[in-house]
Amino acid sequence: MKKYDPITIENKWRERWQKDQTDQTDLVGAKRPFYNLMMFPYPSAEGLHVGNLFAFVGSDIQGRYHRLKGYDVFEPMGFDAFGMHSENFALKHGRHPAELVPKNIERFRETQLKKVGLMLDWSHQVDTTSSDYYRWTQWMFVTLYKNNLAYRKTGPVNWCPSCKTVLASEQVIDGECERCQTLVTKKEMAQWFFKTTAFAKELLEELDVLDWSERTKVAQRNWIGKSEGAEVIFEVIGGPSFEIFTTRPDTLFGATYMVFSPEHPLVDVITTPEQAPKVKAYREEVSRLSEIDRQAENREKTGVFTGAKAINPVNGALVPIWVADYVLMGYGTGAIMAVPGHDTRDHEFAKKFDLPIIEVVSSGQEGFDVQSQAYVGDGKLVNSGPFNGLEAKTEGIKAITSSLAQKGQARFTINYRLRDWCVSRQRYWGPPIPIIYCDKCGIVPVPEKDLPVKLPNLEDYRPDGTGRSPLARDPDFYNTTCPECGGAAVRETDVSDNFLCSAWYFYRYPSTNFDDRPFDPELTKKWLPVDLYVGGNEHAVLHLLYSRWLCRALNYCGYLDFTEPYKRFVAHGMIVSNGAKMSKSRGNIINPDYYITNFGADSFRMYLMFMGAYLEGGDFRDSGVKAMKAFLDRLVAAVLKDGEPDQNAPTDPETRYVLHSTIKAVGQDIVRFSYNTAIARIMELVNHLTKNQIHNQVINETLVRLLAPFAPHLAEELWESIGREKVFSSSWPEYDEEALRRNEVEYVIQINGKLRGKLNLASGLTPEQIEPIVLASPTVSKWLEGKNVIKKIYVPDKLVNLVVK
């Protein structure tokens, strides 16, 4: 090879690697297992997005680097093909998903993924829509149910009118459906939930020690949303008692009214007959509001008096109970004590409805009046009987809660914002929920031996918006017999959220050969948890949270001996195109196939990694891929220069320095995902070779191996051209610390911190040896005329700063 022709080379090595099964890992015999996972895509018909490739290539570089470092790397791939994205696409084209999905998968794999040069082990592919797989997805459901981690409940749930299904709260973004951006409404329905809240504490606490990108952890922390406080029992005069949740029990003496959420079940019980019509009207008015309207910013407070009064347990004061929609049923206990003196929302409400405001925490500020503004800062308790003088937020909280707790009227609690995961979907394209309803036996999970519950091939699979799945239109599907009593029974007709499919796929990869278990205990012990997971941060509170929860759940059920699925998670950045987010309307969508066909996968990979910091994202510019191809042309020309290369290791200190510092820097940069600087260092090495006409076998062998993780096809070809075999069975080059030591170093000479000159001096000189040289240097001496040196700073082998006056 003299001229670099990427297409020929890439075709050649793709076939060779496939034939030699280069990328297939011996899972049983592996000595140093490294599980390198990337987020599997959903096979849309648009094909692979450049964002997918950016993610995959960055992950593949880690896989290839670890292989060169001597690890047995397992790098599998699969397809997340159940779910609304696939179904909606099929609907749009008037086709059936069962017909389109296999075609899309085929196309993804054969014409796209295989052309990128990812070292994927295709002998362990996973397809979530195959019954070999979703049988075990259903097994997860049954297992969770049997262990009391799944339950069915009727209540208000998030409903997307466009997708015609319910959604989990994680799938509602700013009040809109995460798939179609339609405004989500509330609907009262019986749905299946997983108890994600059961592990809220563990999921939150473990974040502190997880080796994950910080921004992913922060997103999860915010989502789980811990707040510490107390539950306090109030009693309605002549009625029941109820609990409220507060983070400020220290302000109990300032509670001048109570508020129930309109959905609170006690509202009907306590409302007096005189107030009943008003309360009823208010509740109806609220129920007509969309969630987004109800929680809109700056919305004026509304509410009505119930006629009932409660007794404040700290002082026996009678306080009126109101109903208002600024209190949400879904958080805490759905009822609050209102302290208008020290809470801005309560203050606003009290002003509007002319309710009393009492100061119980002193601001200590002259002229501050809680009648005009709530005080939320620190301070000492006042108007609080025996607790006056205590530091409110610390001593006050402790003292008041403890005193009530002794009488059984309060307890310290922690509230989490996290909701249980609603997993029912009234759609067709998903794994049917494996539950049977029997009049006699109630809810009966489908026995393991009867799994999978196969998804029937429905001609008409359109969602109808009735709140029931299309499967409810197929009597052949839902009519069945009870596994327990043998009597007539019906199946659950909803399918499960496809985030359940993706919550466990990485356990399946090593165990795809087993059809009698979801994952093999031995292989799981050897390969999991995943060593490195690379993916997008948009899944922070979706897939990444669900899969952490499921791992804990499977551990709780006794199927896993670890509690976190990924040892390390790295969130990559996002690519924009010419400074703007990619979108069809802007017309700046990047078609990866075009660049791969015209410049080769290696140039494309290299450019994707070079255009910006991998963890931050980058700006795709058309000219960049071409420039990268030109660089690889220069690299090929340098390695395959005419004439016999020098077989001896280089002796020139400068060349040795450049070579060994490049090895060191590229290795360090790969480890910290700084691919753009790693590639820049490789460019510098090539520039050095070209400029100095260096043609050396030892350098070439090093250069090719440094290049290999980034441009695998070209590296393999060059490796062969310089007389070696199988670059990925070789090793990562080692650097020689000795070569990094320089005999002569460039000193920066500063006067008063300003750069005034540079001097090349022998390394390792003492300040005493340097001083006369510096003072004698003409560039320096002219700055010293008529001045006194009052201070001298020396940084060894680097810098001298003279402070003069």
Add this chain to the structure above:
RNA sequence: GCCCGGGUGGUGGAAUUGGUAGACACGACGGACUUAAAAUCCGUUGACUUUUAGUCAUGGGGGUUCAAGUCCCCCCCCGGGCACCA
């Protein structure tokens, strides 16, 4: 409002622990080669000035330090997470 990231030439972006700001590229300009163009190669390229040198420059304003893109305080802007969450 609270919590995370960011803000550096014409552009994408570099800059381990405070120690030469602008690595590596793109683009632009000049030159070589060519009938010409493309490609390739060689230069120049932060701004300003009185140009063998100097002054100013990392969103803005203060500060610490011999020395600040980097540390501290205040403010502005962009991206992301949470948000009537009690």
